[in-house]
Amino acid sequence: MMPLLEIAKLKTILNTGSAPIHAVDGLELKIFKGETFALLGESGCGKSMTALSIMRLLPEVAEIMKGHIKLDGNDLLLLPETDMRKVRGKRISMIFQEPMLSLNPVMTIASQIEEVLKQHFNLHHTNSQKRILELLQQVGIPDASRRMTEFPFQFSGGMKQRVMIAMALAGEPELLIADEPTTALDVTIQAQVLDLMRDLQQRTHMAILLITHDLGVVAEIAHRIAVMYAGEIIETATCKDFFQQPAHPYSQKLFAALPKRTKRNQGLAVISGNVPLLSQAFQGCRFAERCDHAWELCRQTVPEWTEIIPGHRVKCHLFSKENRSEYQVNLTEKQTASSVEAYHPTHHQDSALLNVTNLKIHFPISQGLLKHTVGYVKAVDGISLTITPGKTLALVGESGCGKTTVGKGICLLIPITEGSVQFNGSELTRLTRNQLRKKRAEFQIIFQDPYSSLNPKMRIVDILEEGMNILIPDHPHRIKPEQQLSSYQKENKIDELLQRVGLPPEAKWRYPHEFSGGQRQRIAIARALAVNPKLLICDEPTSALDVSVQAQILNLLRTLQQNLGLAYLFITHNISVVEYLADEVAVMYLGRIVERGYVDEVLNTPKHPYTQALLSSVPVIQATSKRPNCTHLKGELPSPANTPSGCYFHPRCPYVMPICRKIYPEKSTFSQTHSAHCYLYSQNQNSA
C-alpha cells in the first residue's frame, strides 16, 4: 500500500549559537490513510520540529538540510511556496497544544473558520456559513448556530480546542497533525477531545499524526506508534505490540518510570543522565550513555533497524540477530529493580499534624468606580482535611477546582475567609503576623512551575540560606553566639541539603537558569527542607516535568518521607501519581471535597459519580484491557463565581435526582475513613 505521507532521511537543523542543533536527524516514517500514527517522545527530542517541517512552517533559524517529505508521492520540499499554501489547511492541517493562544481573540469563530474555506474553496457566503455550522456541529459544539458568531473568549478551553479541530477539518484534510492536542486540558476534557478525534477519524478516514509525550493518550487512540529520541526514531510498532512488549531500552524505561499503584512499594525506574545535547556529533547509539544494557558496540556503531516481529522495528543492537542471545543474558542480569525500603501501610490514626476544618476562601468580585463587591468567587468553599505525621494526603481535582488555593490558604499565603487551620495543635488563623513567622518553618510549599519558583537573580546558596537565616534561629536575640549557626556550619548544611536532593555541592555557586527543570525542582525541594519542616505542601510538583524526570522527583519525595518523616499534602490532577505516592485521597470539585478516604478505598471503589468519572477519564496504558464502563463527563467545570444550587456536580452528573438540584448533600460514610457527599448513598444525619 502506498503511504499517504512518507518522510525519508529528514534532517532539520536550528542555527543558534555556535554549533547548529540537529533537531531532527535522519527521521523516517510512513503514515497510511486512515490511521492514527503517534510520535512519542520527551520534550526537546524534536517532535514539534518534525511537525513544523512537514508543514514547512519552521521558525526563521531552522532549516531543512536534506530529506524528502512525500505526500501521496509528491515531495513537499520541492513545492514552491505558493503551491505549499494550497497544501496547508487543505491536504494537511494542524492543531496546536494551546487552544487559548491559537485562536485570534478579536475574530469570531465563524470568521476564523471562513478564512480557511475562502482560501481553499470557492464557496458562496451562505454556503460557507452552512459549512461552518456543519463543522461546528460535527465537533460537538452545542447550540452551534448561535455560538458561531461568538468570540474565542466566550468559549472554555475544551470548546476552543474543538473549534480548532473544526478549523482544521474545514479543508477536509487527508492528514491532521495534532501537536500535543490535549496537554493543556484536564483529564475529563481530554477524554472528550480524544473521543471526538477517534470518532471523526472513523467518519472521515483521514490520517492523524499525533504528537505527544503521554503514553496514556497514545494508548487511547493510536494505531501505530513511533518513539522518538534525540532527533531520530528508535522504535516503531503497532500500538498493541508496543504496549505488550516495548523493545527499545528507552521505551522500556519510559514504561518503568510511570508511577502506578503496583509500584507503590518500590522506587520508580529512572533514566540516568539527561537528553544529550543535539548540537554534538553522535557516534554510536544516542541512548548508549543512559542505557543500562549498553556495551562497547553501542558506543561505537550506530544501530541499524531490526524487525522483531512484522511491523515492530527497533533501532538497537540488542535485537540484531548476532546479539540477541547476549541480550537475554543481559536482561536477566540487570533486572534488579531498584527498590526503596518496603512500604507498610499503617491504618492506625495518629494525632493529626494538620487539621483543617471548614476552610473557606472567597475572592470578592469588585465592580464599578467605587469597587463595591458584587459577588464572590468561592474558590474554596468549606473543606476539611486531616493529615497525620509522615503521611501523604493527595488532593485531586480538575484545574479550577480550587486545589492550589487550598494549598496556599493552608500556608496562609492568601487570606482565609472562614474556617480554621490547626497545625500541631495551634490555630494558625488566629496568630499575629509575628507569631505566625515563628511557625512558618514547620510547613513549607513546593510549587508547580520550577521555572518561576526560583529567583533568577540569586545564587542557589542564597536561595537556600534565605529561609535558614530567618527561621532557624527561633529567637535571634536570645540565642547565645555559640548556638547560632556559624557560616561554616551553614555551608555544611547547604552541602548536605544539596546532596540529599541529589545535586553536587558545587551547584550552590550557580544561578537557577543553569539547571534543567528537574534540577530546579530539586532545588525548590532543598529550599523547603532547609528549615526542617514537618509538612510539605506539594502543588503539582511534577506536572511541568517529563515522565522520566517526574519519576526522579517522586522517588526523591518518597525517600525524603521515609528518612525525615515528612507529611505531604500532595496537590495534583494526575491519578497515577496519587496511586503511587498517596496514603489518603481527597477528591475536590468546585471548592468542596466530594469524596475522601484511603487510596485503596477511593480508587478501587469510587462512590461519588464525579470520582468515578474522573477515574474513567484517565487514559489506560494497557492496550489490551479497555476499561469497561466509559462514563465520560459531559460539559465542563462551572465557574466558582456562580456555583450551581444544591449539589455542585448535578449539571454534569449522570445520576442526577430532583433533590440534587436543591440541597447540598450531607456526608455519607462507607467506612471509618471513606466518605462522600452524594444522595446516591444514605446520608449521615448530623455531620458537616
Place this chain on the structure above:
Amino acid sequence: MPFDPVILWTDALVYSLAATVIAIGWRMQRHTHLLTPWRRVTHSASGMAALTVLFFFILIGLLDTIHFRPALDKVSDNLGEKVYSVEVLSLFDIIVTPLRNRVEKTYSAPLSAHLYTKETVELPDGSQAREFTRLTFGGAHLEDPEVQRISDITERSIRGAAWGLLTWSLIVISLGMLLARWHKINFLQMHSKIWSGATETPWYVIMITLGLVLILLGIVVALSTHYHVLGTDKVGQDVLYQSLKSIRTGLVIGTLTTLIMLPFALLLGIAAGYFRGWVDDIIQYTYTTLSSIPSVLLIAAAVLMMQVYVETHPEMFDTILARADLRLLFLCIILGITSWTGLCRLLRGETLKLREMEYIQAAHAFAVSHWRIISRHILPNVMHIVLIAIVMDFSSLVLAEAVLSYVGVGVDPSMISFGTMINAARLEMAREPIVWWTLLAAFGFMFVLVLSINLFADAVQNAFNPRIKTLSERASRSSHRLGKMLQSNRPPSRPASADIPPEAKDNKVHS
C-alpha cells in the same frame, strides 16, 4: 596658595557619585559573585569600544568639574592678602587655555584663516574696502593662506596623527607588558593572543578604538594650536572649546537627574506594585496628576520661580558660575521630579507581575519581611528595566535640556551646553551662506556621547540578564574558536549546563 578651590553644588554631587562608584567597585572586588556579571560586560566588543570612547568623555567631564579661582598677580592693598579672580576656572580650562583665550571677532569657518563675514577695512592708501579679514589667531602664522593653508593643514595633521600613533603604540606596548605579567606568559605570546582575539576581554577592539581616538586627538591637538578646528561662533569663541565644555553639562544633567529621579521611581513604583491597595491608589493618583500637567510648563514655572529667587538674592552667589551652577542643579531636580512617572509606571507593572511569581510566594512562606522581599527578590529582577530606563532617559534628558534652553528655561545663558549651542546655531541656520559648524559640532558630540552610552548599556544589560547571557556566551565562544585553538595551556571551557551531571546522581537517591 596660587588658587582658591571652589566646590560648586553639582561638583559636590559629582564627587559623591564618583566616590560611590569607587566604593561599590571596591566592595565588588571582594565579592567575586557580584563581579562576575561586570566581568561579562568586559567581554562584549561593542561595549568595550563604547567604554573606551566614554572614558575620554568622562575624563573631560571630571577635569571640568575640578573648579578653582586662580590667584591674580596683583596683591590687594590691605594686609597683603592674595586676591583671587572672580572668574572660576576648571582644571580643564587651564589645559585648554589656548582654545579658551583665542577669541576672534565673529564667525569663522572650521580651519579657516579668514572671517566668515566681510568687513569694511581701511586700506593702506586710505580708501575703504569690504573684504574677508584675516583672523587674529586662526592661521595667523601663514603668509599667504590661499596657497599655504591646505599644505600646512595636511602637514600638521600628519604630524599630529604620527604623535597619536606613537602614543598609541606606547600604550599598546605597556598594556601588553602588564597583561603578559598578569597572565604569566611572555610578551609576544600575549600580543599574538590579543590580536587574534583570543583574550576573554576583547583587547584588540579596545586597542583599535583607542588608536582611532588617539589619532583623531593627535590631529585635533596639532591643528588647534594654530587653527579653530571647528570654527568660531558669533562672538568669536572657539566652537571646539564650547563643545568640550558642553560635555560636562550633558553628563551632569544626564546623571544627576537620573539619580534624583531614581529613588522616587524605584520606591514608589515597587511599593505601588507590591503592596497594592490604598498605597497603590495614592501613588497612582500622584503620578497621574503629575503627568497630566505638561512637563515643559511645570519646568518653566519652577525655573522661573527659581530665577526670581536667585535674582533677588544676589548676595548668595559670589561668582557667575555659582549662580549658573545652582540653576543647573535646580534644572536637574525639576527634571528629575517631573520625569520619574514613566519609570515608576513601568516598575509598578513589572512588580505586579513579579509579586505573583512563585519565588515571592516561597519567600512569604519563609516569613521573609516585606522589605527584604522588595530588596532581595523584586529589586534585582527589575534592575534591567531601571538600567534601560536610565540610558533612554540619559539621551532624552540631554535632548530635553536643548529644548528647554530653546524655550529659555534651560541652563543659565552663561553656561555652555549642547542646548545653548544649538539654540545659538538655530538663529544662524537662515543665514546665507549658512553657518553650519556650531550645530554640527553640537550634534556630533551629542551623537557620539549618546551612542557610546547606549552601546555600553546594551552590553551591561546583556551581561546582567542571565537568560541572554548563555546565548551571548555561546556566540562569543564561537567567535573565539580560532583563538582557543591557539592557546593550548588553558583547558577548553565546557558549556555551563554541562558542568554538573546531577541527573547522573539520581540513582544514589534511592539505591
